[in-house]
Amino acid sequence: MSETAxxxxxxxxxxxxxxxxxxxxPGRRVILEVLFEAGKPLSLEEIKDLAAAxxxxxxxxxxxxxxxxxxxxxxxxxVNLQRSCSYYELHDPKKHxxxxxxxxxxxxxxxxIPCPLGATEAHIAEHYGFxxxxxxxxxxxxxxxxxxxx
Amino acid sequence: MSETAxxxxxxxxxxxxxxxxxxxxPGRRVILEVLFEAGKPLSLEEIKDLAAAxxxxxxxxxxxxxxxxxxxxxxxxxVNLQRSCSYYELHDPKKHxxxxxxxxxxxxxxxxIPCPLGATEAHIAEHYGFxxxxxxxxxxxxxxxxxxxx
DNA sequence: CAAATTTTTGGAAGTGGTTTTGAATCGGCC
DNA sequence: GGCCGATTCAAAACCACTTCCAAAAATTTG
Numbered sequence: 001m002s003e004t005a006x007x008x009x010x011x012x013x014x015x016x017x018x019x020x021x022x023x024x025x026p027g028r029r030v031i032l033e034v035l036f037e038a039g040k041p042l043s044l045e046e047i048k049d050l051a052a053a054x055x056x057x058x059x060x061x062x063x064x065x066x067x068x069x070x071x072x073x074x075x076x077x078x079v080n081l082q083r084s085c086s087y088y089e090l091h092d093p094k095k096h097x098x099x100x101x102x103x104x105x106x107x108x109x110x111x112x113i114p115c116p117l118g119a120t121e122a123h124i125a126e127h128y129g130f131x132x133x134x135x136x137x138x139x140x141x142x143x144x145x146x147x148x149x150x
Numbered sequence: 151m152s153e154t155a156x157x158x159x160x161x162x163x164x165x166x167x168x169x170x171x172x173x174x175x176p177g178r179r180v181i182l183e184v185l186f187e188a189g190k191p192l193s194l195e196e197i198k199d200l201a202a203a204x205x206x207x208x209x210x211x212x213x214x215x216x217x218x219x220x221x222x223x224x225x226x227x228x229v230n231l232q233r234s235c236s237y238y239e240l241h242d243p244k245k246h247x248x249x250x251x252x253x254x255x256x257x258x259x260x261x262x263i264p265c266p267l268g269a270t271e272a273h274i275a276e277h278y279g280f281x282x283x284x285x286x287x288x289x290x291x292x293x294x295x296x297x298x299x300x
Numbered sequence: 301c302a303a304a305t306t307t308t309t310g311g312a313a314g315t316g317g318t319t320t321t322g323a324a325t326c327g328g329c330c
Numbered sequence: 331g332g333c334c335g336a337t338t339c340a341a342a343a344c345c346a347c348t349t350c351c352a353a354a355a356a357t358t359t360g
Contacts, residue, residue, distance in 0.1 A: 133290070
């Protein structure tokens with residue numbers, strides 16, 4: 001479907017943390033690995049469980065704090081999947097982050113498409129006077145498997 | 151900026167409820183009035199307060215249940231404004247529901263634009279196999295007033 | 301290399317929006 | 331008017347998130 005490799009490495013993030021006077025701990029390394037290899041947004045609970053599967057056992061609060069920190073540093077961002085909890089993914093400035101969620105089974109797929117909203121943002125800036133525009137876009141639909149099953 | 155009148159009346163919703171064996175109560179009438187006249191998404195708390203200002207005093211749970219019901223019937227939907235609580239608005243199948251949120255003062259404006267995502271949805275349907283596509287799109291930026299103030 | 305300093309962590313408690321529960325009440329149909 | 335099931339209030343439960351503090355770990359310093 002599409003190559004989802006990020007345009008930077010886990011080391012780049014670790015270096016960024018170090019540069020800000022923050023510390024590299026084994027637990028943080030594991031969480032970053034998990035995020036790098038996920039290929040889709042993860043909930044805090046999922047991050048915790050995937051880290052546990054790799055031998056680290058971070059507390060929920062620890063995962064929460066790291067993700068909040070990464071968010072502040074613009075190294076990660078939240079995704080709204082219309083669920084009861086938030087999902088996070090690493091932020092790659094070179095990519096768009098549009099997703100499609102199956103309304104039947106809940107599967108999430110990251111879609112790799114040229115984002116068609118540049119012209120729209122220009123239009124909004126002109127007609128509504130807002131500046132520094134960003135957007136959040138999620139699609140919802142029925143995945144092929146669920147369509148077959150129905 | 152744009153005409154935000156809905157393509158149906160409060161009565162249409164009341165009739166729909168009645169048709170489903172559900173009941174019309176004074177409290178529900180008031181909440182629907184509030185939603186009709188809002189012109190922007192409202193939180194449950196706001197709906198409750200606006201209803202109170204009209205003499206009804208629905209419990210929070212009552213507002214919650216009505217909105218959940220309307221959502222199930224596709225007569226209303228949630229909007230994600232990246233806040234700590236959910237916002238709701240009546241659902242008009244004839245309109246798009248795109249919003250812009252000021253990242254500085256939090257103001258929400260409903261934007262009335264031709265939605266540029268039709269072609270994208272076709273592309274997704276073809277390349278990812280998802281059907282029955284819908285989307286949720288929010289813009290974030292600095293409103294004119296906040297830009298001036300800064 | 302050990303002490304000092306600062307950040308990070310786990311565990312638990314607190315917060316706030318959401319959801320459920322149960323008893324009392326009310327709307328709509330006979 | 332009377333009945334039945336839908337609706338409501340009020341309170342409690344729930345759950346994801348957030349904060350707090352003391353202990354532990356990562357760096358820095360002596």
